[in-house]
Amino acid sequence: MAKQTDVEQLEQGVAKWNAWRFDGSPTPDLSGANLRGADLSRADFSDAMISQTQLDKACGTDVKVNPGLKLNRTCPPDMHKS
Numbered sequence: 001m002a003k004q005t006d007v008e009q010l011e012q013g014v015a016k017w018n019a020w021r022f023d024g025s026p027t028p029d030l031s032g033a034n035l036r037g038a039d040l041s042r043a044d045f046s047d048a049m050i051s052q053t054q055l056d057k058a059c060g061t062d063v064k065v066n067p068g069l070k071l072n073r074t075c076p077p078d079m080h081k082s
Helices: 004-011 014-021
Strands: none
Touching: 004 014
């Protein structure tokens, strides 16, 4: 099960997530987290625990993930419009 603090770090945005990842944080655990529809462009998930993470309709380019997993789906241009 995902650590809520790790999910909250990602919810703050990819730039903050990546900075947190390499600022001495332990291995992130997003196992089973609901990331449906999230824009994960440029997120670094290397070495993160992401088994059973829900990535339906998630998108992003330049996403770093563990070998054998690929996420490279361009996000729609209107995704960030309010």
